[in-house]
Amino acid sequence: MIAALTLPVMFMAGSFAVDTTNVMSMKTRLQNAVDSAALATATRLLQEENLTPVQAKAFAEKFLDGQIEEDLSAFAGMSVKPTVTVLPETVNNGIVWKVSIAMVGTQTLTPMARMLGKKEQSVNVVGKAESGQAGSQGSFSMALVLDQSGSMGWKLNGVQKISVLKSAVRGLVDQIKAADPKRKYTRIGGASYASSLKGKENLNWNPNKLMGFVNGVTADGGTDSTDAFNWAFQSVISLSEDQLHEQMSGQTPTKFIVFMTDGDNNYNSADTSTMKLCNAAKQKGVEIYSVAFDAPDRGKALLAYCASSSDKFFDAQNSSDLISAFENIGKQTSEVVSRLTQ
Known part of the structure; x- marks a missing residue:
């Protein structure tokens, strides 16, 4: 009863x-x-x-x-x-x-x-x-640091993590393309890493080139974010970046790095070296966004440390979280040229 x-x-x-x-x-x-x-x-x-x-x-x-x-x-x-x-x-x-x-x-x-x-x-x-008012258009340079280690080949809810990452990056790229249809104010590129830097697409005016690079990335190997992050850091702060923006829009660009992983670096020393690079980037005025994708505690701790602020760290637990995180990053970085009022 x-x-x-x-x-x-x-x-x-x-x-x-x-x-x-x-x-x-x-x-x-x-x-x-x-x-x-x-x-x-x-x-x-x-x-x-x-x-x-x-x-x-x-x-x-x-x-x-x-x-x-x-x-x-x-x-x-x-x-x-x-x-x-x-x-x-x-x-x-x-x-x-x-x-x-x-x-x-x-x-x-x-x-x-x-x-x-x-x-x-x-x-x-x-x-x-x-x-903004006409003439107040902002500009920025952005470098992505993306994990392509073996664990990115694992399935989450029936879909390979690396496939979800590609969809998430596409969402960010779409935001940037919408914000800069004339490809005059934004330069974007990216690097992928496993146990070392595996590949890269240098910063350029065409976000479709980054998407082509990301679509060709496959999951394999260990994890060491140091070299890829260093590439991103050196790319966005290079004198040539400032010169290219100056020639195109007459502005000095805002600098962004988007740092993503789904795991731990294989060695604690790689955490230490990456943290040092994060500190150096912040001192140079680079804004760092970081995204943990179903990551263990040590990986999340590294990303939380590297993020420029707590609201620039995203702890994505599943596929929809990852896609939403990258969309939010695209939205927030596009506020360089316009701003949300609510």
């Missing part, structure tokens, strides 16, 4: 927990999507003087579609309804564009919830961004 009374309650509680988790996850993903789309649209308006508000809205909607494409199949019965607003504001005789994207996301609840009369749950998110 007790079991007959308590089992339905337990099922209801479990169903409620699943629905709550799914809804909160959907809200987080949608918030990231509207933030990214608003920021990319504000940047596009700054760069293309002839872009009309109608064209900007179309760009925002298309960008948003790309951000949520995977989510539509990941959440049960998910649907979205975005509203894009693009308004100009005159500031100091110049135009600042204000972009707002409001979106309602709805997903189907579990069968138990539907039995109780509640079929779906909706959440509301808003992303806002504004452009």
Whole structure:
């Protein structure tokens, strides 16, 4: 009798927990999507003087579609309804564009919830961004440091980690391409490492070259991040980087390093040498983002140490976390040229 009374309650509680988790996850993903789309649209308006508000809205909607494409199949019965607003504001005789994207996301609840009369749950998110004024465009140089050791060939939820990494980098590259469609303000490259530096794509104006390099990376070998991180450090601080930006935009670029691993360095000495390089990079004004991908404690400790601040360290536990981390890095670094206002 007790079991007959308590089992339905337990099922209801479990169903409620699943629905709550799914809804909160959907809200987080949608918030990231509207933030990214608003920021990319504000940047596009700054760069293309002839872009009309109608064209900007179309760009925002298309960008948003790309951000949520995977989510539509990941959440049960998910649907979205975005509203894009693009308004100009005159500031100091110049135009600042204000972009707002409001979106309602709805997903189907579990069968138990539907039995109780509640079929779906909706959440509301808003992303806002504004452009700088014409002539205030920022520039940056970015180097990725990516782990391609043997453990990146392991499967997580049925998918090789190295494949997830490639998808995550693609999300970051898409953010940069949207922020700099004329390829005038951003230079990006990357290095991959196992027991040593395995390959690299030098910093250049075309992010597609980095994506081509990353797509060709395979998982194999041990782990030592020292040489790859040193390559990234020397690349972003080189005098030639400043000169190239000066010739193209007349600016000194902001310097970024994105450092990622899914494991531990094989030797403690490699941790020490990498930490020294991280310290040197920070002293030179380089901003370091770090991403742990299902990494053990020592690997996470190294990445947390290297990150320029706690909000620049991402502890990705699964594939969606990794993709979200790289999207967030793309969004945050793109704030060099535009900024989120909410």
